[in-house]
Amino acid sequence: MNTVxxxxxxxxxxxxxxxxxxxxxxxxxxxxxxKNIQEDIKTGKFKQAYLLYxxxxxxxxxxxxxxxxxxxxxxxTMNFTRYxxxxxxxxxxxxxxxxxxxxxxxxxVLLEDTGFFKNKCEELADYxxxxxxxxxxxxxxxxxxxxxxxxxAVKACGSIGEFKQQDEKTLMRWAAGxxxxxxxxxxxxxxxxxxxxxxxxxxxxxxxLEKLISYTVGRDVVTAADxxxxxxxxxxxxxxxxxxxxxxxxxxxxxxxxxDLLTLREPPMRILFLLAxxxxxxxxxxxxxxxxLSQTExxxxxxxxxxxxxxxxxxxxxxxxxxLENAVRDFVDAEEAVKTGTLGDVLSVELLIVKYSSAxxxxx
Numbered sequence: 001m002n003t004v005x006x007x008x009x010x011x012x013x014x015x016x017x018x019x020x021x022x023x024x025x026x027x028x029x030x031x032x033x034x035k036n037i038q039e040d041i042k043t044g045k046f047k048q049a050y051l052l053y054x055x056x057x058x059x060x061x062x063x064x065x066x067x068x069x070x071x072x073x074x075x076x077t078m079n080f081t082r083y084x085x086x087x088x089x090x091x092x093x094x095x096x097x098x099x100x101x102x103x104x105x106x107x108x109v110l111l112e113d114t115g116f117f118k119n120k121c122e123e124l125a126d127y128x129x130x131x132x133x134x135x136x137x138x139x140x141x142x143x144x145x146x147x148x149x150x151x152x153a154v155k156a157c158g159s160i161g162e163f164k165q166q167d168e169k170t171l172m173r174w175a176a177g178x179x180x181x182x183x184x185x186x187x188x189x190x191x192x193x194x195x196x197x198x199x200x201x202x203x204x205x206x207x208x209l210e211k212l213i214s215y216t217v218g219r220d221v222v223t224a225a226d227x228x229x230x231x232x233x234x235x236x237x238x239x240x241x242x243x244x245x246x247x248x249x250x251x252x253x254x255x256x257x258x259x260d261l262l263t264l265r266e267p268p269m270r271i272l273f274l275l276a277x278x279x280x281x282x283x284x285x286x287x288x289x290x291x292x293l294s295q296t297e298x299x300x301x302x303x304x305x306x307x308x309x310x311x312x313x314x315x316x317x318x319x320x321x322x323x324l325e326n327a328v329r330d331f332v333d334a335e336e337a338v339k340t341g342t343l344g345d346v347l348s349v350e351l352l353i354v355k356y357s358s359a360x361x362x363x364x
Contacts, residue, residue: 034161037063041070048131049158051151053117053141056163058202063161064110064140071108071136079104086115090123097127101134110138117144117151125149128157165200168305175205179222182213186222192307194227199234200305208232235266239274240311242353243282247315251357258353268345269338275352276331283324285309286316327356 040046050067052060072080079101083093088111101107116124116139128150131137137158144151154160166174172191179186186194198208208231212222215230233241238261245254261271281302288298295313299306316324334352337343343351 033159034063037067037159037161040159041066044070046071046136047158048133048135049128049137049139049154051117051139051141051144051154051158051160052163053139053144053161054163055142056165056202058206059166060140060161060163061203063163064138067138068108068110071106071138076104078102079106080108080110082110082112083114084112086113086119088114090121094123094127097135097137098132105134106136107132107134108136108138110140112140113142114139115141117141117148120148121150125153128153131157165303166202168195168200168299168307171195171200171202171205171305174202175209178206178209179213183220184213184216184222185220190222190224190227193224194231195305195307196240196311197227197231197233197237199237204234235261235270236274239271240278243275243278244311244315246353246357247282247318249318249357251354254353254357255350258349262346268349269335272331272335272338272345272349272352275349276328276335279324279327279331282312282316282319283321283328285312286319286321286324289313289316290321327352330355 037050052063052067054060068080081096093109093111097107097109099107114121128137139154151160172188172195175191175194176186194208194212195205198205211230212226216222216226238257242254242257242261245251245257258271262268281304284302285298288301293301295306295309299309302309302312304312319327330352334343334348338345338348
């Protein structure tokens with residue numbers, strides 16, 4: 001490695017380390033904010049506005065229920081109002097907010113998926129500069145724009161909790177903990193199998209755990225056979241099973257899985273889209289592995305758990321980077337061919353499965 005290459009490598013390493021530090025600090029700040037909300041619930045010392053947002057719906061809903069219950073412990077319907085969806089009449093909302101609570105200390109207003117934090121809502125943002133001391137607002141949103149006036153208004157007078165998709169270790173501990181509380185044990189490998197089948201949505205995992213607990217009554221160990229017997233595989237994971245069969249050159253299994261998905265009325269275009277996504281991730285995993293990134297680093301960049309990266313890396317061994325890049329292009333071309341009517345949607349996927357599961361290496 002010459003001097004210039006050494007300097008470039010040093011700068012890349014420096015910026016990568018800086019990026020990880022910033023991500024870590026942001027994550028720690030997010031954790032502390034959630035702890036602050038938990039402390040408010042525990043002590044009964046509430047902020048006047050709360051914003052709960054993010055993609056982890058199960059956890060977000062838990063915090064919402066606990067917060068609303070703490071603010072309105074007697075289920076007082078006279079002084080509790082819930083709004084949901086876009087198109088809320090803001091003037092009507094402000095009129096309600098200005099109404100004193102009826103024989104109570106608080107008026108609690110829950111607002112869900114309003115879009116106020118993505119689209120402008122100037123009247124409410126102005127109103128929040130001086131909230132009545134009896135008023136408590138709880139916003140529960142899927143997406144927010146941190147640059148919006150509403151986000152800044154809540155930040156100034158209240159507390160914000162972001163609910164990100166949980167990492168692999170957290171999900172594994174959580175799932176094992178639920179099983180443990182119900183007198184069941186499970187190995188790390190089998191928890192990984194469970195997550196591979198269910199995906200990382202905590203609500204879905206919770207439902208599958210309930211099925212496992214019921215299925216294993218009278219036993220104290222949950223096995224891989226139990227998981228395969230009762231847990232429902234998500235469509236995206238069925239797609240990955242098909243991709244794995246393709247990369248293992250098991251053409252019959254790959255096609256059988258494809259026809260199973262069609263029987264389940266899964267649209268061929270959605271299957272094509274998910275196949276393209278999986279191959280794109282396999283390609284990126286191969287490239288980043290060759291660049292020397294660890295599985296943890298790759299998982300962070302792809303936004304998937306580490307065990308998913310292990311599966312992607314396993315699939316990537318069957319192809320060169322060039323072959324994977326060609327595959328991604330083929331999927332894009334197939335989608336275009338279907339849209340223009342030059343190829344049928346069912347046939348387009350069949351042809352790609354056959355091409356990339358053929359015994360010899362595929363080169364465009």
